[in-house]
Amino acid sequence: MTGTLTIENLHIAARHGDHDHVLVDGISLTIRRGRILALVGSSGCGKSMTCSGAQGVLPPGVRVTGGQVLYDGRPIAPEKLRGHVVAAILQNPRSAFNPVLTMANHAKETLRAVGKLDSGWRSRTLEAFATVGLEDGETVLGLHPFEMSGGMLQRTMIALALLSDAPFLFADEPTTDLDLIVQARILDLLEELARRRNLGVLMITHDMGVVARLADEVAVMENGRIIERATTRDIFDNPQRIATRELVEAHMSLYPEVA
Template sequence: MQKAKTLTIERLNVVWPHRDHSHRLVRDLSLSLRAGEVLALVGASGSGKSMTCAGALDVLPPGVIRSSGRVLIDGQAVPGAGLRGRIVATVLQNPRSAFNPVRSMADHAREVLRVARIDPAMDSAAMLDAFAEVGLDDPAHVAGLYPFEMSGGMLQRVMIALALLSGAPFLFADEPTTDLDLLVQARILDLLADLTARRGLGMLIVTHDMGVVARLAQRVAVMEAGAIVEMAPVAQIFAAPAHPATRELVAAHLKLYEGEPA
């Protein structure tokens, strides 16, 4: 089957109904992601970045609803249940909370492989290959480990391996390095960049860190108050940000490096 080439979120609205009025958390948001590119979705905390991903995949918190909008894959509308784990894989910001604490890494991998409809006879080889590809030493040993036996960096690598096992052509990475130390952050970013390039994945990376944007992205969509207020190539975002929200993000990033040697 031919791999999907374009994912489009069209006129997405996410609403939290509350008493006599509703709060629109995402407002008429539209964007497209192509296979082989990294699109960064950036903005201050509370701007609606994570809600955009959750709304697109129909995994919103209780009480929050997608009031309108749809996701298109190569022009065809696909419901959230048809996207998750098959067309869109996810990598989350807190890997420890994403794993069942009483199931081993091999258990998690087998569940992904069942969803991906991989031949069960190939399960072990596929799992070990994926663990090795993301840089986990001794994949057979890792397969038998439980979440409490692993570091945050190891768990994040397993989560990326599970995304690869799914065979999904698109990846939503929601603040994938937030809870990791700086050295592990750099290694995870290098891994994501390498895998995206080699496998031709389309990645939507949600972040407030403009350093991550500069490292990974080709295009940037800036959110404020639930809406995209600017979208441009990454070089333009840093060289000539047009919207005040974008200018604030870039200025805050540059201020971190004031006084450092060139």
């Protein structure tokens, strides 16, 4: 089981008055290093909750009610996981950055959180910026979020994720807020980094085009549960469940040339 991260039987619930409302109902997933696993499903099915719950960063009023995360087969606590084993990139980079801090501050904060802040922070940050195609890294270090485009912020978020050197990456809709050209570049970048650094990637998306392009395997969620999992090829060629078929058909009707 080396090189694996397993979410095992994860349950998440929200408190509504005097009863619990189940949001995630026993999800199990294994992410392998060097592989990209896509988690798909309709809006509200619990993809983001699964991702946040596994990292122990749920919104107020929502909590994990069961399950655990295993790293190479051994249970690991969320605080040991976050940043150290799993780096995360989120849908809306603008809200992920502190508006009053520069990118240098963010880089130092990221390194401090994983105990890797030392005198080499600047050169390592510039190297990470270069890796994600941020030109003129010295200038970027001095910028605040409002001085940067969405694509630049997303690249910076990926660079910060790389700084931690975590072997796994959780990406929750990482390109949704970007224009199509920037989306394509960011996806290419993520794929290249995943292969080059042998990252295990959990890619949450509702975009089957992203799935077709990047993913090795797919897990389909519905109402807080995994209803189907298969290789990307099988999901497209031979979907077993109605929800999966609908996702594939919706994609094919948008992009018939791919079919």
